[in-house]
Each structure stands twice: as structure tokens, then as C-alpha cells.
Amino acid sequence: MLRIQTKRKTTLKLTNGMRTVKFSLFIFSLLFLAFGLKLVVVGSILNVQFKDYLDFQGKTSISNGAILLITFGCVVTIVSFFGCSGSIRESRCMILTFSTFLIITFFCELVLIFVGFAFKDKMFSMLQEEMVKSINSTQPGIMKTWNVIQREFECCGFDGPDDWQKRGTFMPASCCKTDLACPNDDNPMYGSGCYESLTKWTSSNMSILGGILLIISVFQIFGTTFSCLLAKSIKQGYDIVD
Numbered sequence: 302m303l304r305i306q307t308k309r310k311t312t313l314k315l316t317n318g319m320r321t322v323k324f325s326l327f328i329f330s331l332l333f334l335a336f337g338l339k340l341v342v343v344g345s346i347l348n349v350q351f352k353d354y355l356d357f358q359g360k361t362s363i364s365n366g367a368i369l370l371i372t373f374g375c376v377v378t379i380v381s382f383f384g385c386s387g388s389i390r391e392s393r394c395m396i397l398t399f400s401t402f403l404i405i406t407f408f409c410e411l412v413l414i415f416v417g418f419a420f421k422d423k424m425f426s427m428l429q430e431e432m433v434k435s436i437n438s439t440q441p442g443i444m445k446t447w448n449v450i451q452r453e454f455e456c457c458g459f460d461g462p463d464d465w466q467k468r469g470t471f472m473p474a475s476c477c478k479t480d481l482a483c484p485n486d487d488n489p490m491y492g493s494g495c496y497e498s499l500t501k502w503t504s505s506n507m508s509i510l511g512g513i514l515l516i517i518s519v520f521q522i523f524g525t526t527f528s529c530l531l532a533k534s535i536k537q538g539y540d541i542v543d
Contacts, residue, residue: 319534323388326527329520330384330399337381340374376402384528393535400528403521410514410521417507425500432459432496437468444473447495451475454502456495464494 347367380402387395435443436459451457457476458464465472476490 319531322527322530322534323391326396326524326531327385327388329524329527330381330388333524334378334381334385337374337377337379340377341371342374344368344370344374384524388531391531391535393532396528396532396535400525400532403525403528407518407521407525410518414511414514417511421504421507425503428499429496436464448473448475450495450499451491454495454498455491456493456498457491458494459496460494461492462490 344367348371351367380399383395383402384399386392387399435447438444451473452475455478457473462472462476465476472490478489478491
């Protein structure tokens with residue numbers, strides 16, 4: 302039996318509601334595309350700025366995280382193109398590809414939120430151990446990382462300035478409130494330790510990051526719903542003639 306598949310002009314068959322869904326999906330995909338490009342740009346900048354910086358263990362460059370950001374941004378950008386192009390061309394295959402990616406990232410975000418909050422104390426414990434060990438390191442990459450942290454968080458050492466004094470070396474200039482030799486009466490040191498500053502900053506920003514991920518997840522649910530509705534409508538625009 303000859304099986305013939307013919308396609309109707311689906312743009313004419315779409316109801317007003319489906320046209321709205323199609324337009325909404327295109328806008329959503331466009332925003333997702335812009336988000337992916339922004340990740341690539343930010344990741345590239347961080348990769349250039351921190352390529353010579355090492356983590357507290359002295360084994361891994363901090364810029365490795367930026368490379369992951371670039372990779373994820375590229376994936377988001379490519380898949381977003383499927384959403385934009387699929388909604389314009391009314392391509393069911395491209396739309397379903399975009400929808401599948403949204404579902405996968407949605408569950409990945411939920412796992413990330415759970416892991417972040419469930420293992421927060423464990424991560425802080427690992428950070429504490431690595432910072433204590435690294436305070437005695439002479440690796441230039443680790444010292445660069447310490448200097449950045451001390452300047453940005455206005456802190457000094459692990460628990461305080463005494464950590465550097467116990468080490469028997471010169472006080473890093475990044476411990477000074479101005480970038481000059483210290484301590485002296487005109488240029489005092491930061492008194493708080495960096496571990497306390499880092500944990501406070503991380504705790505406050507984890508809540509913000511979790512909220513942002515939840516908002517993104519809600520938008521992804523809408524995007525997935527629009528994709529499925531439009532894909533179903535496009536499928537109904539085909540006749541199967543036996």
C-alpha cells in the first residue's frame with residue numbers, strides 16, 4: 302500500500318492561540334540565546350583574567366571553571382537556535398530538540414540546588430582544610446589567588462593577620478587597606494579572616510543563586526509547555542493518506 306505524506310500550510314492552520322504560543326516560544330528562545338552568548342562572553346573574560354591563578358590545592362587553574370561556563374554557554378546558544386529556527390519554520394523536530402534540552406537542564410538545576418544546600422557544610426569543611434594548607438604554600442598561582450581574595454573581601458589570612466606572621470614571611474600587600482607596605486599607623490591591615498568572609502558571602506549568595514535558578518526553572522517549564530503545544534499543533538497539520 303502506498304503511504305503518502307503531504308503537508309498542509311501549517312501557518313494557515315494555526316489558531317490565534319497557537320500563533321501566540323509560536324511567538325512566545327520564539328521570544329523565549331531568543332532570550333535563551335542571549336543568555337547563552339552572555340555565558341560565553343563572561344566565561345571568556347574570566348578565562349583570560351584568571352588563567353594563571355590556582356585553587357588552594359595548587360593543582361587546578363581557577364580558569365577551568367570559566368571553560369565549563371564557555372562550554373555550557375555554547376551548548377545553550379546552539380540549542381536556542383533550534384528553538385528560534387524551529388518556531389519560525391514550524392519544524393517539529395527542531396522544537397522537540399529544544400524542548401528535550403529544556404527538560405534535561407531543568408532537572409540538572411534541581412539537582413544543583415539540592416546538592417548546594419544539602420552539602421553546604423561539607424563544602425565549607427573542605428574549603429577550610431584547603432585554605433589552612435595553602436597558607437604555607439609558595440606557589441605563585443596560589444599566592445595570586447590569596448591576594449585577589451584578600452583585596453576583594455577585605456580580609457587577611459585564614460583567621461586573621463596572625464596567620465601570615467606565624468608563617469614568618471612578609472605581610473602581603475593585599476592585607477593592607479591601601480596597596481602599600483604595612484602594617485603601620487597610616488595603613489592598617491584588614492582584621493577579619495578570609496574564611497569567615499568567604500563563608501558569609503557564599504551563604505548569602507547561595508540563597509540568591511537558588512532563587513535565580515528557581516525562576517529560570519519556572520520559565521523553562523513555560524518554554525517546554527509552549528514547545529510541546531506547538532509541536533502537537535504542527536503534527537496535526539499533516540495528513541496521512543493510505
